[in-house]
Each structure stands twice: as C-alpha cells, then as structure tokens.
Amino acid sequence: MTNSDIPSLPTVEAIRRSLARVLLGTGTALALVLIVAGFALANPRPPARAGTLPFDLPLLDGDSITSEELLGQPVVINVWASWCPPCRDEAPILSRVAAELGDTGVRFLGIVSDDTASNAREFAEKAQLDFPHAIDDGSFDHAYEVQVLPTTYVLDAMGALVATHLGPISEARLRVLIEEAQISESGP
Amino acid sequence: MSELLDFIYLRGEYVSLLLVTGMLVFAGGRVAVLTRLPRSEVGDLFWNAGITFVVAARVSYLAVEFPASLLDPLVLIRLQGGLHPLVGVLAVISIVAWHTRGEHGLSETRLAWLAVAAAGLVLTTWTYDVACLAREACYGAEAPSPLGFAMSGLSDTRMATPLVEATLLLIAAGGLLSPQLSMTQSLLALGGIAALLRVALTSASVQGVDAVGLETAAFVVLGLVVLGMALSAGRIVTATSPVVPHDR
Numbered sequence: 188m189t190n191s192d193i194p195s196l197p198t199v200e201a202i203r204r205s206l207a208r209v210l211l212g213t214g215t216a217l218a219l220v221l222i223v224a225g226f227a228l229a230n231p232r233p234p235a236r237a238g239t240l241p242f243d244l245p246l247l248d249g250d251s252i253t254s255e256e257l258l259g260q261p262v263v264i265n266v267w268a269s270w271c272p273p274c275r276d277e278a279p280i281l282s283r284v285a286a287e288l289g290d291t292g293v294r295f296l297g298i299v300s301d302d303t304a305s306n307a308r309e310f311a312e313k314a315q316l317d318f319p320h321a322i323d324d325g326s327f328d329h330a331y332e333v334q335v336l337p338t339t340y341v342l343d344a345m346g347a348l349v350a351t352h353l354g355p356i357s358e359a360r361l362r363v364l365i366e367e368a369q370i371s372e373s374g375p
Numbered sequence: 376m377s378e379l380l381d382f383i384y385l386r387g388e389y390v391s392l393l394l395v396t397g398m399l400v401f402a403g404g405r406v407a408v409l410t411r412l413p414r415s416e417v418g419d420l421f422w423n424a425g426i427t428f429v430v431a432a433r434v435s436y437l438a439v440e441f442p443a444s445l446l447d448p449l450v451l452i453r454l455q456g457g458l459h460p461l462v463g464v465l466a467v468i469s470i471v472a473w474h475t476r477g478e479h480g481l482s483e484t485r486l487a488w489l490a491v492a493a494a495g496l497v498l499t500t501w502t503y504d505v506a507c508l509a510r511e512a513c514y515g516a517e518a519p520s521p522l523g524f525a526m527s528g529l530s531d532t533r534m535a536t537p538l539v540e541a542t543l544l545l546i547a548a549g550g551l552l553s554p555q556l557s558m559t560q561s562l563l564a565l566g567g568i569a570a571l572l573r574v575a576l577t578s579a580s581v582q583g584v585d586a587v588g589l590e591t592a593a594f595v596v597l598g599l600v601v602l603g604m605a606l607s608a609g610r611i612v613t614a615t616s617p618v619v620p621h622d623r
Contacts, residue, residue: 193411194408194411196411199408199409199411199558200554202408202409203409203552203553203554203558204552204553204554206409206549206552207548207549207550207552207553208549209549210545210546210548210549210552211545211546211549211550212549213545213549214542214543214544214545214546214548214549215546217538217541217542217545218542218546221535221538221539221542222521224521224524224535225520225521225522225523225524226520226521227524228520228524228525228526228532229520229521229524229525229532230525270441270457271457272440272457275440334511334512335510335511335512350531352531353512353514354512354514357517360517360531
C-alpha cells in the first residue's frame with residue numbers, strides 16, 4: 188500500500204466527526220423508541236387461547252399423552268431440547284419445583300423439541316427431570332407457535348392458558364405462575 | 376438434504392450469521408479508512424477472525440458440554456446448540472498476535488490491529504443484537520415498565536436486552552469516535568466498554584438462573600484490560616504520531 192492510497196488525516200477526521208454524529212443520533216433515536224415502547228406497551232395482553240390446543244404425543248417411556256389427560260389440575264408444560272444451553276440452565280429449577288409440588292396436584296409435562304429421543308432421555312435422567320416428557324413430532328410446535336427454547340406454558344385445571352414464559356424461567360416466576368393457575372382454577 | 380436442513384434448524388442463528396458476515400464485509404473497508412490501515416489486510420483479518428471465532432467458540436462449547444458429539448459434523452454446525460463466546464474472543468486475539476508476529480509487546484502497530492479486531496467484535500455484537508428481530512428473541516429479563524415492555528406472546532413485561540445493548544453501543548461509539556482520541560484509542564475503548572456492557576446486561580438477563588460465573592469474570596477482566604490498552608495506546612500515540620506508518 189502506498190501513501191497515496193491512505194486518506195489524509197483531515198479527511199479521516201471529517202469522516203469520524205460525521206460518523207460520530209450519525210451514530211449518536213441513531214442511538215439516541217433508538218433509545219427514545221425503547222422508552223416510548225416501555226410506556227406504550229406497559230400491560231401484557233392476556234393469553235389469546237382460552238383452552239389447551241389438542242395434542243397426542245408419544246412419551247419418552249414409550250407411552251403416549253393427550254391434552255385431555257391434563258385436564259383437572261394445573262399443568263406446567265416446558266418445551267426443551269438437550270442441546271439448548273438455557274434449557275440446561277433452568278433444568279435444576281424445574282426438577283426442584285416439580286419434586287416439591289408433585290404431591291400438591293400440579294402436573295409437569297416436558298415437550299422435547301428438535302431433539303432425538305436418546306439424547307433427551309439421557310439428559311432428562313441426568314438432570315433429574317422426573318416427570319413425563321413427550322417427543323414433539325412438530326404438531327405441538329406448530330399449534331402453540333413455539334418461538335424459542337425453552338418455553339414454559341402454565342395452564343389451569345380447565346385447560347386455560349394462564350401464562351407463557353419465553354426463555355429460562357426463574358424459580359420465583361415459576362412459583363408465581365403456578366399460584367396464578369391455582370387461583371384461576373378456583374375462580375368463576 | 377431435507378433431513379440435513381431439518382437438523383440444522385434453519386432459523387434465527389443462521390440468519391444472524393449471514394447478517395453479521397454482511398456487516399463485516401460492508402464495514403471492513405470503512406474501518407480501513409478510519410484506521411488508515413491497508414484495506415485488504417483489514418478484510419483478511421475480519422475474515423480470518425470471523426471464521427476462527429465461530430469454530431473456536433463452537434468446538435470449545437462442545438468439548439466442555441458434549442465431548443462425545445465432537446466427531447459428528449452435523450452437531451458441529453448446529454450453532455444454535457451453543458457457543459462459548461469468550462473462547463471465540465481469545466481466538467481472535469490470537470489471530471491478531473499471529474498477524475503482528477514481527478512486533479514486540481504492545482507496540483503501536485499491534486495495538487492498531489487489536490483495535491481493528493475490537494471494531495470487528497463490536498460490529499459482530501451489534502449486528503447479532505439487532506438480528507434478535509429475526510430470531511424472535513429480543514426479550515431479556517423481566518422488568519417493570521418503562522424499562523421493560525409487553526412483547527408478543529409473553530405474559531410479563533421484559534427488557535429488550537439485545538436492543539438495549541445495540542442502542543448503548545451506538546451511543547458509546549458515537550461518543551468515542553470524536554477526533555480528540557486516536558482511532559486506536561477509540562476502538563479499543565469501545566471494545567472494552569462492549570465487554571463490560573455485555574456482562575452488565577447478561578447478568579441482568581439471567582436473574583434466578585445460575586449461569587453467571589467464570590465467563591462473566593473473564594469478560595470483566597478482558598474489558599478492563601482492553602480499556603487499559605486504550606490508555607496505553609494514548610501514551611504511545613502522543614510520543615510517536617502518526618498512528619500507523621504510511622509506508623506499510
């Protein structure tokens with residue numbers, strides 16, 4: 188490279204000033220958009236679905252499960268895959284809460300998405316996710332419009348969707364949603 | 376072929392990768408102009424560093440988490456399965472060390488190329504953040520309004536963490552590009568701030584999940600070291616201007 192190919196210092200400084208103004212202006216505009224969105228979209232819309240969408244899926248243990256079988260008690264449905272890092276992060280929380288609430292009438296169901304049965308089985312065993320896990324053939328993903336892994340759905344005893352949580356769920360949040368499902372169960 | 380496409384699950388991560396590649400190709404020439412370094416060398420560094428980042432980050436992740444899967448090429452290319460970005464960043468630094476192997480210590484030239492690498496990493500972070508719109512994954516930690524807001528399909532309000540990071544990076548870049556600093560200083564400082572920002576926002580996004588640990592600490596150290604380099608670059612430039620010899 189010769190000296191003539193390299194822009195002069197004053198030219199570069201002019202470009203820098205101009206670029207700095209553009210970046211600052213764009214950044215400020217985006218910040219304003221985010222703040223406005225924060226005020227304008229303060230209230231989450233209630234879940235659109237009134238009831239559980241029907242599904243009939245094979246379980247990892249060879250049995251199968253249908254959506255009708257879940258009616259009668261609050262249900263936590265967690266969609267996961269063994270290769271998904273945030274799913275691995277939240278697994279101990281699900282394991283702990285499921286073990287604790289298993290006797291209180293709250294059911295847990297795992298939906299294994301985009302994974303092999305053998306990998307899923309190995310992971311569920313290792314992570315002590317001691318509740319039923321169904322292998323999704325794509326129908327659950329399609330019906331529930333699963334956007335990301337993990338996703339957690341909480342349903343009340345009537346099968347109505349109480350909440351959808353995208354990404355790894357915290358223990359506190361999971362417990363709050365389960366309580367909401369239990370209250371919803373005893374509501375009108 | 377369709378089985379392969381099903382397996383790699385052609386969604387967000389690959390769209391993001393394409394956008395990042397496009398951004399690096401687009402920005403390479405402009406970074407060369409701003410740093411007054413040879414355009415072809417900047418392009419080569421971006422290309423080599425980009426490939427090295429992805430391979431190192433993915434292989435290291437599999438080696439730690441799923442060592443048995445290292446022999447399966449299909450698992451290797453399934454990027455949404457996880458990456459160790461810190462290892463990717465360290466691999467990029469080693470590429471710069473190789474590129475400037477004739478230099479001793481933190482010479483002016485080596486710092487200038489580290490600054491170019493920092494620019495590439497910041498551009499990658501920014502583009503990946505904005506590509507959250509393609510991945511439908513702009514949500515972060517639960518946060519009250521107006522910090523968080525309602526997003527489609529969610530029953531709580533969330534901070535749009537990737538978009539917040541992208542916005543703050545734009546503002547930081549705008550502030551640091553003022554000609555009071557040398558270009559090497561500006562880009563290194565931006566790289567350091569990006570590393571610290573990542574830690575701050577990631578920590579806020581995984582509340583309740585025990586996912587903050589060694590990598591977080593390493594990013595904090597990395598951010599501080601790079602900021603230290605930016606200060607060091609300032610001293611060198613004061614003593615031996617211009618930043619990079621014109622006869623490279």
